[in-house]
Amino acid sequence: MTIIKSAEVIVTSPGRNFVTLQITTEDGTTGLGDATLNGRELAVAVYLADHVIPLLKGRDAMNIEDTWQYLYRGAYWRRGPVTMAAIAAVDMALWDIKAKVAELPMYQLxxxxxxxxxxxxxxxxxxxxxxxxxxxxxxxxxxxxxxxxxxxxxxxxxxxxxxxxxxxxxxxxxxxxxxxxxxxxxxxxxxxxxxxxxxxxxxxxxxxxxxxxxxxxxxxxxxxxxxxxxxxxxxxxxxxxxxxxxxxxxxxxxxxxxxxxxxxxxxxxxxxxxxxxxxxxxxxxxxxxxxxxxxxxxxxxxxxxxxxxxxxxxxxxxxxxxxxxxxxxxxxxxxxxxxxxxxxxxxxxxxxxxxxxxxxxxxxxxxxxxxxxxxxxGLGVEIDREAARRHAYEPGYLPVARLHDGSVHDW
Known part of the structure; x- marks a missing residue:
């Protein structure tokens, strides 16, 4: 088995905000997943750190489908952009790990x-x-x-x-x-x-x-x-x-x-x-x-x-x-x-x-x-942790659209 040892959320803002999950197995293999939700980044970061990462430690990283269902069905509160972005980050990181263990680019899997x-x-x-x-x-x-x-x-x-x-x-x-x-x-x-x-x-x-x-x-x-x-x-x-x-x-x-x-x-x-x-x-x-x-x-x-x-x-x-x-x-x-x-x-x-x-x-x-x-x-992406630390999170929002009478419209 390839056991998950730890996981960490990395928030960085090199021009714009990104939320990245890094999962590390007991043998030192790492996988990355993207959890960025534009304008609501910290909601996903907290969801991962406080609610998801504690569930990952000790799990077999190879069981991707089971982990996906565990995080989706096991939480009772399903779907929504915050939940699905958090699950996405875990899923990507596990595929990254599986492909690295197989020594193949991920598309081959x-x-x-x-x-x-x-x-x-x-x-x-x-x-x-x-x-x-x-x-x-x-x-x-x-x-x-x-x-x-x-x-x-x-x-x-x-x-x-x-x-x-x-x-x-x-x-x-x-x-x-x-x-x-x-x-x-x-x-x-x-x-x-x-x-x-x-x-x-x-x-x-x-x-x-x-x-x-x-x-x-x-x-x-x-x-x-x-x-x-x-x-x-x-x-x-x-x-x-x-x-x-x-x-x-x-x-x-x-x-x-x-x-x-x-x-x-x-x-x-x-x-x-x-x-x-x-x-x-x-x-x-x-x-x-x-x-x-x-x-x-x-x-x-x-x-x-x-x-x-x-x-x-x-x-x-x-x-x-x-x-x-x-x-x-x-x-x-x-x-x-x-x-x-x-x-x-x-x-x-x-x-x-x-x-x-x-x-x-x-x-x-x-x-x-x-x-x-x-x-x-793997996915073919590596993160430079030192470079990431040089770019602190900055709050930011997408625009809001209003009609000429001042009422809010769809953006």
Whole structure:
């Protein structure tokens, strides 16, 4: 048996906050798991330290499925982002250990590779058409073969997804709200009618400038009613999107029935979901084309693979959530799954900062638009504890959206 000797939560903030679990076995093998929950990081850190780690000591690290069920079913209070992020961290760390013991890269334990690399999409945005086109060119020059397009809206000071545009480690494209030092959330003003008028014109300009072959994606970020979402999907049909993401709030999955009836634009959703059970209606009724959960928020490798296998039965593909608030540990876990899963669709990829790269040493690579986890045993990520200690936790929040009348809207 490979017995767990100890486990430790590491909170570090190299430009933004990350929560990492390190599990150590009696023979000295270590495994890492990502437990980062953007804006609520310490809730998961405390959950792990006070409620989960005491349950791990003395367990056999090889029994990953049993440990997963023990933490999920044994606690009685199931699901939710805090619980599932904590379980995810344990699960990733145990897979990391198992692959290291086997002396194999983790994807080999999932059945080996189904492809040579995972198609990744970059993030382009601009306050106006010229900035947006410049951002797309920068992404193309960086090697991306698929690009998410987000545009400023006339009259709006700030808009979700319009941010720093350089997709490099020196100046990574970071999502709005990634300001770790803010004490209170930034407030953005939202105008749905202006958005619905403007976005199709910008997507049309991108198609005219960059041609029909470039896969384009767009994120509505849960801000539309079903009718508004259907309107947007219909207006974007001539421009052949790879997907339209998060068109409505996901609390009511049946809202997607109306959207599906009125547009053929492919739909992706799920980054705020954290269980395969959340997807039952969405998948069995084929209301979406891509599932968007992140390994960090969906119970780890064990549970995310179950979601992917469930989705595959209905012809639904994966498009795992991969912003920079998923740490390099979580992103590595995505890439091992991406390489192995038959129903892989695309992988979101935001390049972490140089400071983050100093804390987390990774083996994954990005070449010719494709990501690969590398051949290092385990997940292929190691943490520099000394570098992590140099970056203390800083409270931070994602923005809040309000309408012009001051009422809170979905962010």
């Amino acid at each position: 999932l059945g080996g590779q189904s492809r040579t690399g995972a198609l990744a999409y970059g993030h382009a945005s601009g306050r106006d058409t010229e900035e947006l086109h410049d951002s797309i060119r920068a992404n193309l020059e960086a090697g991306f073969k698929a690009i998410r397009v987000q545009s400023g809206i006339p009259g709006a000071d700030s808009v979700y997804g319009v941010h720093s545009n350089a997709p490099t480690a020196d100046a990574p494209a970071t999502p709005a709200g990634a300001r770790a030092s803010r004490v209170l959330p930034e407030v953005e003003t939202w105008d749905t009618r202006a958005y619905l008028r403007h976005v199709p014109t910008e997507i049309e300009s991108v198609r005219h400038e960059f041609g029909a072959e470039l896969p384009l994606l767009h994120d509505a970020h849960h801000r539309l009613t079903p009718r508004e979402a259907a309107q947007l999907g219909r207006s974007l049909e001539p421009f052949d999107l790879f997907w339209l993401e998060d068109v409505t709030p996901i609390e009511d999955p049946t809202a997607l029935r109306y959207v599906r009836e009125h547009t053929t634009t492919p739909l992706a959703i799920g980054e705020v979901l954290n269980s395969v059970h959340d997807y039952q209606t969405l998948v069995t009724e084929r209301l979406v084309d891509y599932v968007r959960s992140a390994v960090t928020h969906t119970g780890g490798i064990t549970h995310l693979k179950k979601l992917a296998d469930f989705a595959s039965i209905y012809g639904v593909r994966t498009g795992f959530h991969g912003p920079t608030d998923v740490s390099p540990v979580g992103q590595a876990a995505h890439l091992h799954l991406d390489l192995a899963l038959h129903n892989f669709g695309i992988q979101e990829y935001m390049i972490h900062s140089e400071a983050t790269a100093e804390v987390f040493e990774t083996s994954f690579r990005f070449e010719d638009g494709l990501l690969h986890p590398g051949e290092r045993i």
